[in-house]
Amino acid sequence: MRTIVGNPAALANLKVALVHEWLTPKATGGSELVVQEILRSLDADLYALIDFESTNPASYLFGRSIGTTFLQNFPLARNGVQKYLPLLPLAIEQLDVRQYDIILSSSHAVAKGVLTGAHQLHVCYCHAPMRYAWDLTLDYLQSSQLGHGLPGGLTRYLLHRLRQWDVVSANRVDYFIANSQTTARRIWRCYRRPAEVIYPPVNIDRFPFQAQKQDFYLTVSRLVSYKKISLIVKAFNQLGRSLVVIGDGTELEPLRQIAQPNVKILGWQPNDVVDRYMAEATAFVYAAHEDFGIAPVEAQACGTPVIALGLGGTLETVRDIRHHPDNGTGVLFPTQTEAELMAAVQTFEQYRDRFNPEVLRDHALSFSADLFQQHYLSFIEQCYQNFHTDSRSPSNQKFLS
Structure with a gap:
């Protein structure tokens, strides 16, 4: 059994999976820092759409076993899978995380859409609802060659379907965490779900x-x-x-x-x-x-x-x-x-x-990694206790009162 490092006894001896979108040398933003800090806090197995960091000697993930999807072997995947946008929901749903007690997702696109069972707790740290499908749709269409003419019509339809999937997949999450009050408002606007605000770690x-x-x-x-x-x-x-x-x-x-x-x-x-x-x-x-x-x-x-x-x-x-x-x-x-x-x-x-x-x-x-770890682990413990004691459908609401 995997154990949680330094976590309260209530979470000991549980199997934990962490799902992120993609792991590449070019992906070095705030969401990747959250993944790194979660892995410092928890003994979790890691999954992603693609992984090119476990073979990167300069990466902290070098040599780590990471579960991936069929996109791993697609041409030019190393440079990013955004070019395969219509396939991302399908790909994330192919990850098999049935063996875990707790599923943690770090999501700015599709990671929250991983399929889980009713007995599994799923907590999503949401960096933002998929911005090119929501807030940045018009910017994306105007700046892309695929946003004009006949391809533009197809792109608009695909983004429309992507928004539908995004809302449906939000229902697979038991508890949301937002990286800011701004993101919490976006989560509510897109999914009508409350979110606990925990600021991301800054080194x-x-x-x-x-x-x-x-x-x-x-x-x-x-x-x-x-x-x-x-x-x-x-x-x-x-x-x-x-x-x-x-x-x-x-x-x-x-x-x-x-x-x-x-x-x-x-x-x-x-x-x-x-x-x-x-x-x-x-x-x-x-x-x-x-x-x-x-x-x-x-x-x-x-x-x-x-x-x-x-x-x-x-x-x-x-x-x-x-x-x-x-x-x-x-x-x-x-x-x-x-x-x-x-x-x-x-x-x-x-x-x-x-x-x-x-x-x-x-x-x-006030945005230090230590504070992030304290708040994040405490919230996961609260979620787990509530998930197994409350007979009602899980909700973040009690944490926001």
Whole structure:
């Protein structure tokens, strides 16, 4: 029998499975950090649609036995299975987890759709309802070649069917966890299910605290359209302030073409370089509308203030100094426009001397991995006890009262 490491006695000697979407060297976002922390907390068997990390010597999953689906052997699967989007629901339903007492899913697409039995507890940590099927559908259609003409009609139909499956599969989850209040509201809007909010873990110890800053602004991100890095670059082209952009993605070359001399596009950089820039930057700039957004918290861990879009997760992780003069951690701007971002940078420069790097670091500690582990394990224990003592259908409602 598998046992749960460091967990309450009520959960000892139970078999646990953890289901995630995909495990590849390019998948290094906040959801992967949640998976890593869960595996540090629990002795769980791991499953995914595809796995290219257990054969990656640089990965913490190297050599681990990981269950996968038929997509593992599909052409170009290593570069991501999003191209096989219509097959993802079918694939996740082929995973055989019948032998487990507890199923944990880490889901931003289809992981929550794994098939379970009535005797099995299923708790889903939801990073977001499938965004390209819900919030980002129109953006996805406009930016994709498959969103226009006859292929566009087929794509719209497939996304419609995907939304239907997404709602149906939500009923396979006994309890939802959301990574932010924003995500909890999206879960309610899409599935009409309440969710317990447990913020994802941030590796605070990785990021060096530095009180003295250099004279440049920084953004670190995947260079894809919804991250709005082009908006940041265009705004700084006009401001003339020094900006460093770190990241890789489809927009790398287009960004290099529009960047003025004051904007340096460094592309992908190793962690030690990212950490140094994060610690030395005047401020970290963030224009994406994210459900949580881990990068602004990482910047605050370095004592670096944040200039961010005031929507989504940043409303929960960044305190605007205009409203929190004694413990502010950044400046928020209301809409994704160059003018609003430029105004926010100018506002930041007016308040620049009022930021206390130590206050920023202390604020980041409230999102530490230790706190995540405590809250997550405690919630799983509550769910398990309730699941086996309450004769009614499981619900998160009692945890939200």
